[in-house]
Amino acid sequence: MSWQTTYNKWSSFPELDPALQQQLQEMEGSEKELEDAFYKELTFGTGGMRGVLGPGTNRMNIYTIRKAVEGFAQYLKENVDNFAERGVAIAYDSRYMSKEFAVESAKVLGAHGIKAHVYESLRPTPVLSFAVRHLQAAGGIMITASHNPPEYNGFKVYNEHGGQMPPAEAAQVIAKVQGIDNELKIAVAERQEIEQNGLLNWISSEVDTAxxxxxxxxSKMNQASESxxxxxxxxxxxxxxxxxxxxxxxxxxxxxxxxxxxxxxxxxxxxxxxxxxxxxxxxxxxxxxxxxxxxxxxxxxxxxxxxxxxxxxxxxxxxxxxxxxxxxxxxxxxxxxxxxxxxxxxxxxxxxxxxxxxxxxxxxxxxxxxxxxxxxxxxxxxxxxxxxxxxxxxxxxxxxxxxxxxxxxxxxxxxxxxxxxxxxxxxxxxxxxxxxxxxxxxxxxxxxxxGFYFEEMSSLTLKGKDGAEQIAAIMDDIRKNPLTEIGGLQVKAAEDYQTSERQLIEAGSTEKIDLPAENVVKYLLEKDSWVCLRPSGTEPKIKCYFGVSSTSRQESEETLKELKQQMNDRMQSVIHG
The missing domain is CATH 3.40.120.10 (Alpha-D-Glucose-1,6-Bisphosphate, subunit A, domain 3)
Known part of the structure; x- marks a missing residue:
C-alpha cells in the first residue's frame, strides 16, 4: 500500500480524533512531511517503539498505540497462562500524551476482558518492571520515550518476568501487530465501563513501598558505617x-x-x-x-x-x-x-x-x-x-x-x-x-x-526516509568493503552479528557468534581495541563505538582520536559519494 493510500484512509476516516484531523489539515501541501508520516509503520527496536507525536502510521498517536496494544493482547492470549485475571501493569512518564496513551492501552485491553493495573500518577520505568513481578502480572507496558526530544513519545512492552521483550517474543508481538488490517477500527472499551467492571485497577502506594x-x-554498607x-x-x-x-x-x-x-x-x-x-x-x-x-x-x-x-x-x-x-x-x-x-x-x-x-x-x-x-x-x-x-x-x-x-x-x-x-x-x-x-x-x-581503557561513541543523525536509506548504505558498504586496519591498528577479527559470524583474519577461518542476529558490525583490533557500528533502534541515528587500551593515558587518547577520524571519514564518504 502506498503512503498516499494510507494517508487518504486516515484523512477520510469520519471518526478520526479531532486533534489529529486538525494536524493533518495543517500538513496539507507538504508532501515530504506527509510521506514521512505515512510511508511506514513504527516498529519495535532495542527499546520498544518510539516516534514523533502526530498523525500517521509512522507517528505516535492513539491509533498506533491501539494497534500495538491489540497485538500485545493477542500475544498474551496465546502465550501466557491466566492472562486476563493477572492483567497488565501500565506506567507512564511526564511526556505529552503519556497518561492518555496509558489509559488508551487499558481501554484496548479492557475490550479483550484483560485487567489493566495503571498507576494513578507517573512512575519510573524500573518501577514498572518491578510492578509486573510484584503483581504477578501477565506483562507490562511503559509509555515513555526515555531521553528523546520533547516531540517524541514511546511504548515499551514487558513480559511476565518484568523484562523488556527479547527478540523471539517481540517478533511474535510484531507479527500480531502487522496482521492487523486497520488501526483506525480497533475495538476499545469505555474508561468508565472498565473501571466499573474491575478491568481498570489504579495502582496504590503499596507497590512503591515494596x-x-x-x-x-x-546496600553494601553495614549499620555501623551508615553514619x-x-x-x-x-x-x-x-x-x-x-x-x-x-x-x-x-x-x-x-x-x-x-x-x-x-x-x-x-x-x-x-x-x-x-x-x-x-x-x-x-x-x-x-x-x-x-x-x-x-x-x-x-x-x-x-x-x-x-x-x-x-x-x-x-x-x-x-x-x-x-x-x-x-x-x-x-x-x-x-x-x-x-x-x-x-x-x-x-x-x-x-x-x-x-x-x-x-x-x-x-x-x-x-x-x-x-x-x-x-x-x-x-x-x-x-x-x-x-x-x-x-x-x-x-x-x-x-x-x-x-x-x-x-x-x-x-x-x-x-x-x-x-x-x-x-x-x-x-x-x-x-x-x-x-x-x-x-x-x-x-x-x-x-x-x-x-590499564587506560578509554571509550567514546559518535553518532550521525539521519532523519526521514532519505536518512534511513543512508544508514542502510553505510552498513552495506562496511560489509562489502571490510576494513583491514583502523587508526593504524590491524584488524584481528571482524564480527557481523547479522550473519552471526566472526572472521579470524590471521587464521583465515570463521566461527559462530552465539548471540541473536542483529544489524551490527564490530572490528576487534590489536592492543585490545575495537570499533563497532550499529544503527540505533530507537532514534534516526547510526552509532559508532570505539574502545582502546594501553598503559599510557596519552597513547590511549591518541589512538582513540585516530579511530574516530577514520570511521567518520568512511561514513561521510558513503553519504556524500
Missing part, C-alpha cells in the same frame, strides 16, 4: 521526569541527609525547557546542577533521565569544577565497589553482564575479583533475558551495565534502574570520601591497576 523495601537490600552518609553533600536533578520521589525516599531511608534538588528541574515539564536534551549522557544536562553544586560545595551531582532508567554522575575534580563521568566509568566504579564488598561465597558462580559496546575495563575488574563476564547485544532486554536464565542454573547475577548510562544491581527489577544506581553511586562516593578520595581518584586507581 520497591523501597527491596532497595534497602542492595558516613551524613557527610556526603549531594545535588540531584530528575530532569523534569519521574525519579524525584523514589530517589529522595530511597536516599532518605539509607540515611543520606545532605541532599539538594535542582528545583527548576523537579517540575514536570514535557518540553524539558531547562535543557537542550533531557539526557544525562550529554553534559549540558548538568548545567544547572553544576551551578548549584558549586554554590553548595557538593561532593557529587546525580541526574536521571525522564523515565529514570539512566543515571549520570558528576564529581569534583580538585580544581573547583565538576567532571561528568561516562557511563563506562561510572559503571566500572560501581562494579569495583560492589565486588570489593561482596563475600567470596557470594562471588562464587557470580556473573557480570555487559553489552558488546561496553568497556572491556569491566571485564578486567571482574576477572581481578574472580568473576566471569558475559557479553550480550546492545539493549538491556538482553541483560534481563540472561538474568532470567540464571533462575535455572547455578549462576548468580552480581551486576549488569551498558555504556549508555544503564545499570542494574538488584535483580528484583529486570531493566536498567537509575533509582538503584543512584543509591549505590552515592553510597560508593560516601565510602571513598571517608577514605579521603573522590570518585575520580578511585577511577585513576583502576586505570593504574588494569
Amino acid at each position: 520497591y523501597l523495601e527491596e532497595l534497602k537490600r542492595i 558516613t552518609f551524613d557527610s556526603l553533600n549531594v545535588v540531584f536533578t530528575p530532569l523534569h521526569g519521574t525519579a524525584h520521589d523514589m530517589v529522595l525516599n530511597g536516599l532518605e531511608q539509607l540515611g543520606f541527609k545532605d541532599v539538594h534538588v535542582v528545583a527548576e528541574q523537579a517540575k514536570l515539564d514535557p518540553e524539558f525547557s531547562t535543557v537542550e536534551s533531557p539526557n544525562p549522557e550529554e553534559h549540558q544536562a548538568f548545567t544547572l546542577a553544576i551551578e548549584q553544586g558549586k554554590q553548595r560545595n557538593a561532593d557529587v551531582l546525580v541526574g536521571t533521565d525522564p523515565d529514570a532508567d539512566r543515571l549520570g554522575v558528576a564529581v569534583k575534580d580538585g580544581e573547583g569544577s565538576y567532571q561528568v563521568l561516562t557511563g563506562n566509568q561510572l559503571g566500572t566504579l560501581m562494579l569495583d565497589y560492589i565486588l570489593a564488598h561482596t563475600s567470596d561465597a557470594d562471588k562464587q558462580n557470580g556473573k557480570l553482564i555487559k553489552t558488546i559496546v561496553t568497556t572491556e575495563l569491566g571485564k578486567a575488574v571482574a576477572k581481578h575479583y574472580g568473576v566471569e563476564t558475559i557479553d550480550t547485544l546492545t539493549g538491556f532486554k538482553y541483560i534481563g533475558e540472561k538474568i532470567k536464565e540464571f533462575e535455572t542454573t547455578a549462576d548468580k547475577f552480581l551486576f549488569g551495565y551498558e555504556e549508555s548510562y544503564g545499570y542494574l544491581i538488584g535483580d528484583f527489577v529486570r531493566d536498567k534502574d537509575a533509582v538503584q544506581s543512584t543509591m549505590v553511586a552515592c553510597e560508593m562516593a560516601s565510602y571513598w570520601k571517608a577514605k579521603g578520595k573522590t570518585l575520580l581518584e578511585a577511577l585513576e586507581e583502576l586505570y593504574g591497576k588494569h
Whole structure:
C-alpha cells in the first residue's frame, strides 16, 4: 500500500480524533512531511517503539498505540497462562500524551476482558518492571520515550518476568501487530465501563513501598558505617521526569541527609525547557546542577533521565569544577565497589553482564575479583533475558551495565534502574570520601591497576526516509568493503552479528557468534581495541563505538582520536559519494 493510500484512509476516516484531523489539515501541501508520516509503520527496536507525536502510521498517536496494544493482547492470549485475571501493569512518564496513551492501552485491553493495573500518577520505568513481578502480572507496558526530544513519545512492552521483550517474543508481538488490517477500527472499551467492571485497577502506594523495601537490600554498607552518609553533600536533578520521589525516599531511608534538588528541574515539564536534551549522557544536562553544586560545595551531582532508567554522575575534580563521568566509568566504579564488598561465597558462580559496546575495563575488574563476564547485544532486554536464565542454573547475577548510562544491581527489577544506581553511586562516593578520595581518584586507581581503557561513541543523525536509506548504505558498504586496519591498528577479527559470524583474519577461518542476529558490525583490533557500528533502534541515528587500551593515558587518547577520524571519514564518504 502506498503512503498516499494510507494517508487518504486516515484523512477520510469520519471518526478520526479531532486533534489529529486538525494536524493533518495543517500538513496539507507538504508532501515530504506527509510521506514521512505515512510511508511506514513504527516498529519495535532495542527499546520498544518510539516516534514523533502526530498523525500517521509512522507517528505516535492513539491509533498506533491501539494497534500495538491489540497485538500485545493477542500475544498474551496465546502465550501466557491466566492472562486476563493477572492483567497488565501500565506506567507512564511526564511526556505529552503519556497518561492518555496509558489509559488508551487499558481501554484496548479492557475490550479483550484483560485487567489493566495503571498507576494513578507517573512512575519510573524500573518501577514498572518491578510492578509486573510484584503483581504477578501477565506483562507490562511503559509509555515513555526515555531521553528523546520533547516531540517524541514511546511504548515499551514487558513480559511476565518484568523484562523488556527479547527478540523471539517481540517478533511474535510484531507479527500480531502487522496482521492487523486497520488501526483506525480497533475495538476499545469505555474508561468508565472498565473501571466499573474491575478491568481498570489504579495502582496504590503499596507497590512503591515494596520497591523501597527491596532497595534497602542492595546496600553494601553495614549499620555501623551508615553514619558516613551524613557527610556526603549531594545535588540531584530528575530532569523534569519521574525519579524525584523514589530517589529522595530511597536516599532518605539509607540515611543520606545532605541532599539538594535542582528545583527548576523537579517540575514536570514535557518540553524539558531547562535543557537542550533531557539526557544525562550529554553534559549540558548538568548545567544547572553544576551551578548549584558549586554554590553548595557538593561532593557529587546525580541526574536521571525522564523515565529514570539512566543515571549520570558528576564529581569534583580538585580544581573547583565538576567532571561528568561516562557511563563506562561510572559503571566500572560501581562494579569495583560492589565486588570489593561482596563475600567470596557470594562471588562464587557470580556473573557480570555487559553489552558488546561496553568497556572491556569491566571485564578486567571482574576477572581481578574472580568473576566471569558475559557479553550480550546492545539493549538491556538482553541483560534481563540472561538474568532470567540464571533462575535455572547455578549462576548468580552480581551486576549488569551498558555504556549508555544503564545499570542494574538488584535483580528484583529486570531493566536498567537509575533509582538503584543512584543509591549505590552515592553510597560508593560516601565510602571513598571517608577514605579521603573522590570518585575520580578511585577511577585513576583502576586505570593504574588494569590499564587506560578509554571509550567514546559518535553518532550521525539521519532523519526521514532519505536518512534511513543512508544508514542502510553505510552498513552495506562496511560489509562489502571490510576494513583491514583502523587508526593504524590491524584488524584481528571482524564480527557481523547479522550473519552471526566472526572472521579470524590471521587464521583465515570463521566461527559462530552465539548471540541473536542483529544489524551490527564490530572490528576487534590489536592492543585490545575495537570499533563497532550499529544503527540505533530507537532514534534516526547510526552509532559508532570505539574502545582502546594501553598503559599510557596519552597513547590511549591518541589512538582513540585516530579511530574516530577514520570511521567518520568512511561514513561521510558513503553519504556524500
